[in-house]
Amino acid sequence: MGRYVVRRSLQAVFVILAVLVVTFILLRAIGDPARLLVSPEGSRENLAQIRHALGLDVPLHVQFVRFMADAVKGDFGNSFTFGRPALGLVLERMPATLLLTLVALGLAVPVGMLLGTISAVRRNSVYDNLATTLAVLGRAVPNFWLSIMLIVVFGAYLKWLPPSGFGTWKHLVMPAVALSAGLAAMVARLTRSSLLEVMGHDFVRTAKAKGLTESRVLYRHVMRNALIPIATVVGLQAGHLLGGAIITETIFAWPGVGRLLTQSIYNYDYPVVQTSVFVISVTFVFLNLAIDLLYALIDPRIRYE
Amino acid sequence: MRRMPFILTLLASLLLFNSLVHAQNTGPTTVTIALTDDPPSGDPHKTRGANGGHLLFNLFDGLVELSGDMMSVTPALATSWEQIDDLTWSFTLREGVKFHNGEPFTAESVRYSIERVLDPNAVRFNTDFRQIGEVDVVDDYHVLIHLKTPDPVFIAKIAGLHMVPPVYTASVSEEEFGAHPVGTGPYKLVEWVLGQRLVLEANDDYWNGRPSVDRLIFRPIPEASTRLAELQAGTVDIITGLNYDAIPLVDADPSLRVEANSGRRTVMMHMDLLNGAKPLQDVRVRQAMSYAVDRQLLIDAVLNGYGTPLATIFRPDMAGYSADFQPYPYDPERAKELLAEAGYPNGFTIRFMTSDGIVNKGVEVAEALAAMLGDVGIKVEVLPVALQVMRDMYIGNPDPAGGNVEPLFMFNYGAAIPDATSPLKALIQTGGIEAFYEDPVMNELINEYGSETNVEKRNQVAHEIQEKLYNDLPVIALYLQLDTYGVNERIDWKARKDEYILGKDIALR
Numbered sequence: 135m136g137r138y139v140v141r142r143s144l145q146a147v148f149v150i151l152a153v154l155v156v157t158f159i160l161l162r163a164i165g166d167p168a169r170l171l172v173s174p175e176g177s178r179e180n181l182a183q184i185r186h187a188l189g190l191d192v193p194l195h196v197q198f199v200r201f202m203a204d205a206v207k208g209d210f211g212n213s214f215t216f217g218r219p220a221l222g223l224v225l226e227r228m229p230a231t232l233l234l235t236l237v238a239l240g241l242a243v244p245v246g247m248l249l250g251t252i253s254a255v256r257r258n259s260v261y262d263n264l265a266t267t268l269a270v271l272g273r274a275v276p277n278f279w280l281s282i283m284l285i286v287v288f289g290a291y292l293k294w295l296p297p298s299g300f301g302t303w304k305h306l307v308m309p310a311v312a313l314s315a316g317l318a319a320m321v322a323r324l325t326r327s328s329l330l331e332v333m334g335h336d337f338v339r340t341a342k343a344k345g346l347t348e349s350r351v352l353y354r355h356v357m358r359n360a361l362i363p364i365a366t367v368v369g370l371q372a373g374h375l376l377g378g379a380i381i382t383e384t385i386f387a388w389p390g391v392g393r394l395l396t397q398s399i400y401n402y403d404y405p406v407v408q409t410s411v412f413v414i415s416v417t418f419v420f421l422n423l424a425i426d427l428l429y430a431l432i433d434p435r436i437r438y439e
Numbered sequence: 440m441r442r443m444p445f446i447l448t449l450l451a452s453l454l455l456f457n458s459l460v461h462a463q464n465t466g467p468t469t470v471t472i473a474l475t476d477d478p479p480s481g482d483p484h485k486t487r488g489a490n491g492g493h494l495l496f497n498l499f500d501g502l503v504e505l506s507g508d509m510m511s512v513t514p515a516l517a518t519s520w521e522q523i524d525d526l527t528w529s530f531t532l533r534e535g536v537k538f539h540n541g542e543p544f545t546a547e548s549v550r551y552s553i554e555r556v557l558d559p560n561a562v563r564f565n566t567d568f569r570q571i572g573e574v575d576v577v578d579d580y581h582v583l584i585h586l587k588t589p590d591p592v593f594i595a596k597i598a599g600l601h602m603v604p605p606v607y608t609a610s611v612s613e614e615e616f617g618a619h620p621v622g623t624g625p626y627k628l629v630e631w632v633l634g635q636r637l638v639l640e641a642n643d644d645y646w647n648g649r650p651s652v653d654r655l656i657f658r659p660i661p662e663a664s665t666r667l668a669e670l671q672a673g674t675v676d677i678i679t680g681l682n683y684d685a686i687p688l689v690d691a692d693p694s695l696r697v698e699a700n701s702g703r704r705t706v707m708m709h710m711d712l713l714n715g716a717k718p719l720q721d722v723r724v725r726q727a728m729s730y731a732v733d734r735q736l737l738i739d740a741v742l743n744g745y746g747t748p749l750a751t752i753f754r755p756d757m758a759g760y761s762a763d764f765q766p767y768p769y770d771p772e773r774a775k776e777l778l779a780e781a782g783y784p785n786g787f788t789i790r791f792m793t794s795d796g797i798v799n800k801g802v803e804v805a806e807a808l809a810a811m812l813g814d815v816g817i818k819v820e821v822l823p824v825a826l827q828v829m830r831d832m833y834i835g836n837p838d839p840a841g842g843n844v845e846p847l848f849m850f851n852y853g854a855a856i857p858d859a860t861s862p863l864k865a866l867i868q869t870g871g872i873e874a875f876y877e878d879p880v881m882n883e884l885i886n887e888y889g890s891e892t893n894v895e896k897r898n899q900v901a902h903e904i905q906e907k908l909y910n911d912l913p914v915i916a917l918y919l920q921l922d923t924y925g926v927n928e929r930i931d932w933k934a935r936k937d938e939y940i941l942g943k944d945i946a947l948r
Contacts, residue, residue, distance in 0.1 A: 164831075165827065165828070165831035166831055168835075169830055169831050169834045169835050170827055170830050170831065171564065172564070172834060172835060172872070173487045173564050174834060174852065174865060174872065174873060175567065175855070175862075175865055175872075176564070176835075176865075176872055177872055178835055178870070178872060180564075181834075181872065184562055184564075187561075212614070215479045216477075216479055216617075217479075217482075217485065217613065217617050218614055218617075218618065223633065226633070227634065282662075282664050282665075285664070285665055285668045286668055289669075290667070290668035290669075290671035290672050291671075293672050293673070296672070296674055297665060297669045297672050297674065298662075298665045298668070299635070299658065299660075300635055301635075384661050385662045386665065387634075387658065387659065387660040387661065387662070387665060389632070389634030389635045390634075393661070394634065396661075397476065397477075397661070400825070400827055401827075402827060402831075
């Protein structure tokens with residue numbers, strides 16, 4: 135187990151380094167931030183002055199060496215747009231993103247599993263059809279559309295919830311629902327098929343034959359075995375939630391890293407994009423590591439040696 | 440059971456008390472405004488763009504100020520001024536004004552602020568002040584400003600040159616000043632959480648009287664439909680960037696209204712005439728394109744009527760504007776004739792780059808234009824991209840000879856003062872930061888317009904420039920874009936031409 139963790143952590147560091155390099159190169163390929171910053175009423179001298187101040191007038195490899203040398207020391211440079219340290223800007227936004235994704239995850243998994251279990255247990259009943267329809271809808275409806283519909287109905291029309299912003303639990307409801315819908319639907323469908331598959335196994339028949347109650351069979355024997363594929367998918371999708379948060383945060387004016395990242399990409403704000411991508415990839419990589427280690431807890435057959 | 444009535448009475452009295460408290464609530468008046476994004480910085484010398492302006496023009500003052508319609512210059516931190524000669528201006532300063540931190544405003548503040556703007560070693564986004572040479576402090580309340588070159592619109596320009604407190608500014612880093620700006624303006628900054636809110640509070644000691652709204656809250660909300668929902672929910676009082684498509688929704692709600700300003704931005708079809716597509720190099724083709732466009736139809740059909748047709752990039756409020764030049768009439772027959780004369784009887788094919796960010800509904804406007812040009816035989820392929828792609832392609836083009844850009848593109852220019860010098864220098868004069876045109880006579884005329892202080896002579900030059908712009912069409916001016924806002928009826932407020940939302944313009948009904 136220990137050796138496995140060390141090996142995976144080293145891999146993680148390598149992945150993160152690779153992400154930094156790729157982000158650096160891709161960003162420089164998209165365009166010149168100085169041209170976005172200069173006033174349209176400005177002059178060419180003004181443009182050169184800005185380019186110099188941002189350190190963009192030196193060759194790319196020099197910029198890269200400077201960037202890596204500073205990054206190792208924890209200095210990710212100052213935001214081109216806000217003039218403040220990029221790392222501070224990103225870390226300041228991190229709690230809001232974590233709150234949103236964790237709540238969305240905490241919403242999606244139980245709701246999805248409940249729907250999936252109802253479907254599997256009452257297979258081909260009205261409940262099954264209803265749950266399956268919901269799951270298909272949840273998967274098919276685009277995140278931004280659902281978000282806007284929620285805002286229009288519950289924010290503007292019914293006025294039950296604040297349309298956007300951050301601060302109270304009320305602000306959290308709609309973005310969390312919007313972000314969790316897709317994952318909940320996926321978990322529901324997976325739970326259903328996974329449960330049905332396990333239910334067909336011999337040991338389930340044996341358990342029933344022993345005289346165990348329906349619910350005991352379901353929770354002790356079926357659920358436990360059906361959990362493994364669900365955990366895998368949830369683990370993979372948790373990272374994607376961070377990606378979905380980019381859209382959700384922008385629509386709900388949620389002050390998270392995703393929105394900062396979108397804004398910074400639009401502004402060609404290299405330092406902030408680099409730092410956001412760095413922080414998000416660190417989170418992603420370690421989340422995956424944690425999920426892998428969780429397997430061992432769910433399934434005693436899995437051992438890391 | 441016998442205690443129930445007592446509890447009920449208690450509850451009822453609590454509720455009653457609560458509602459009484461609410462009825463008597465005379466707490467601070469707050470107006471909440473939704474912006475499209477965070478202002479980048481609170482430093483008036485390092486910020487540009489509309490979102491920055493909302494903050495700066497509430498926190499800071501200049502020596503003078505420009506009225507909401509940009510038509511008059513009124514005293515602000517200077518009570519009077521006088522032009523001594525072409526290159527020297529004398530200002531008498533307002534006495535007893537204090538910055539938000541208590542620092543007194545004096546001639547020294549003026550000198551410090553101007554020198555800070557002109558600092559060659561710092562990044563400054565405002566380039567309107569390059570003509571300023573030295574500032575002489577005569578005494579505490581008198582300064583002389585010396586110009587390097589004559590500037591006929593100097594006094595209007597310095598409305599945007601904000602005064603900062605020398606002691607505080609020098610004692611903190613520029614980064615720190617940007618986060619905690621201190622000015623003399625009608626509002627002071629109390630809280631700024633990036634991505635969430637910006638809270639301003641009325642300045643009790645404002646020299647022009649305390650503004651009537653106690654608190655302004657600016658909320659950055661990037662998504663237009665979310666801003667609209669906030670307005671409809673009553674949680675926000677004014678929204679910027681109201682989509683034209685959403686106007687009927689706002690109109691239908693009795694508690695809301697639409698406000699529009701008189702338009703700061705001129706919208707045009709811009710072209711690379713240095714090295715772009717060959718057909719565009721022929722003036723007859725450009726004239727044909729101008730005749731082929733039905734400007735009024737475009738405004739009515741795509742912009743819900745929120746626009747004014749333009750003949751050239753001169754806005755009607757700009758110095759030297761001449762009504763002799765009226766927008767090209769819609770005349771597709773004339774357009775076809777001109778195309779045939781130019782050797783394109785069957786038209787030609789061209790790409791047209793546009794963006795929803797560069798002008799309101801930029802893609803739909805371009806598609807409508809493409810259809811109109813298509814009617815006279817010019818096959819236009821609309822190329823929609825992000826605003827950043829366009830800015831990156833067209834602003835400060837590294838190749839002054841042109842040719843490495845899409846030859847036909849949508850553009851807008853929002854001059855901050857009612858004067859054409861800045862758009863002419865940027866868009867038309869060879870070497871301008873977004874110019875793709877070469878005409879030595881025009882270049883010379885622009886220099887004259889930019890420095891001639893005799894009004895009559897200047898108007899003559901302006902007339903000549905407009906004549907050339909109208910006939911040679913270095914850009915094809917389309918219309919003046921009006922900015923639209925959604926406003927709650929409890930708010931008394933009129934939109935300013937400069938696009939900024941200022942607390943001192945707002946009152947509660």
